[in-house]
Amino acid sequence: MAVRTIDVRERVMARNDEFAALVRARLQAAAVPTFNLVSSPGAGKTLLLERTLADLGRELAIAVITGDVQTQNDADRLARHTDRLVQAVVTNGACHLDARQILTALDAVDLEATDLLFIENVGNLVCPANWDLGEDAKIVLFSVTEGEDKPSKYPKMFRAARWTVFTKMDLLPHVPFSVERAVELARAVNPSLGFLMTSSVAHHGLGEWFSFCRAHARRGVGV
Amino acid sequence: MHELSVALEVCRMTEERLGPDGLRAVRAVGVEVGEDAGIEIGNLEFCLETLLAEPPFAGARPVILRQPGDMLRLAYLEVDDGRPDD
Numbered sequence: 001m002a003v004r005t006i007d008v009r010e011r012v013m014a015r016n017d018e019f020a021a022l023v024r025a026r027l028q029a030a031a032v033p034t035f036n037l038v039s040s041p042g043a044g045k046t047l048l049l050e051r052t053l054a055d056l057g058r059e060l061a062i063a064v065i066t067g068d069v070q071t072q073n074d075a076d077r078l079a080r081h082t083d084r085l086v087q088a089v090v091t092n093g094a095c096h097l098d099a100r101q102i103l104t105a106l107d108a109v110d111l112e113a114t115d116l117l118f119i120e121n122v123g124n125l126v127c128p129a130n131w132d133l134g135e136d137a138k139i140v141l142f143s144v145t146e147g148e149d150k151p152s153k154y155p156k157m158f159r160a161a162r163w164t165v166f167t168k169m170d171l172l173p174h175v176p177f178s179v180e181r182a183v184e185l186a187r188a189v190n191p192s193l194g195f196l197m198t199s200s201v202a203h204h205g206l207g208e209w210f211s212f213c214r215a216h217a218r219r220g221v222g223v
Numbered sequence: 224m225h226e227l228s229v230a231l232e233v234c235r236m237t238e239e240r241l242g243p244d245g246l247r248a249v250r251a252v253g254v255e256v257g258e259d260a261g262i263e264i265g266n267l268e269f270c271l272e273t274l275l276a277e278p279p280f281a282g283a284r285p286v287i288l289r290q291p292g293d294m295l296r297l298a299y300l301e302v303d304d305g306r307p308d309d
Contacts, residue, residue, distance in 0.1 A: 002304050003303050005300070005301050006302060007299055009298055011295065015235075094225070130225070155259075
C-alpha cells in the first residue's frame with residue numbers, strides 16, 4: 001500500500017486563538033478592560049478578589065469569571081461580596097481555562113454595565129501560560145510562602161504576564177523569602193514586569209492594588 | 224497536565240483535515256513540540272498513542288519532533304491511500 005505524507009504545519013493552539021480573538025473583539029467593542037489572574041494553587045487569587053469586590057464593588061462595576069477544576073467554591077465565596085455577576089466555569093479536570101469557555105461565559109455578563117472584568121484562572125503556573133483567553137493582560141500572583149525561584153522554574157508564565165502581585169506579605173517575617181531576589185529573578189525572564197506588594201489578610205498594599213484597578217477600569221475613575 | 228487537551232486537539236485537527244471516514248487510514252501523526260512549549264513529551268506521546276489506538280483511528284503512530292522555542296504544531300499526517308505501491 002502507498003503511504004503519502006500530508007503537510008499540515010498548523011498550530012495546535014490555532015483554534016483556541018480564534019476563540020480568543022472573538023473574546024477580545026467583544027471586550028474591546030464594549031471597552032471592558034480584562035485581566036487574567038494566574039498563580040499556583042493557594043496563592044490568594046480568590047481572597048484578593050474578595051477584598052477587591054468588598055472595597056471597590058460600590059465604586060466600580062466589577063465582574064468575575066472564575067475557573068475551578070471541580071467545584072464552584074471560589075465563585076460562591078466571591079458572590080457573597082457583590083450583587084454583580086460572578087460566572088463560574090468548572091473545567092471538570094482540565095488544568096486551565098480556554099478561550100471557548102470564556103466566550104460562552106461572556107454570554108452571561110452584561111458588558112455594557114461592567115467597568116472591569118477579572119478572570120480567575122485555575123491555580124497552575126504551567127498550563128494557563130499557553131492559553132490566550134482574549135484578556136488584556138495576565139497578572140501573576142506570587143505568594144511569599146512559595147519559593148522565590150518560581151520565575152526561574154516557570155519562566156513562560158512570568159514572561160506571559162505583565163504584572164506580578166506579591167501576596168501574603170504579612171507572612172514575610174516568618175518565611176525565608178527575599179522579595180528583592182524574587183523581583184530580580186522575575187525581571188531576568190521579563191524585564192518589563194510591574195510589581196505590587198499585598199496582603200489581603202492584613203490589608204497591606206491593597207490601596208495600591210485598588211489604585212491599579214481604578215486606573216485601568218473603563219470609566220477611568222483614576223486615583 | 225494539559226497534554227490530553229493538546230492530544231484531543233491534534234485528533235480534532237486531523238479529523239478536520241481528513242474527514243471522519245479518513246481517520247482509519249492514518250498511519251502516523253507528526254507533532255512539532257518546542258522545548259519551551261510547556262509540554263511533557265512522554266505524557267503527550269502516551270495520550271496520543273491512547274487516542275490513536277481507538278476508533279475512529281486504527282493504531283496510528285505519534286511522532287514527536289523536538290524543536291527550539293515554544294512551537295506546538297501539527298506538522299504532518301501519513302495516510303495509507305489504499306492504492307497498491309507503484
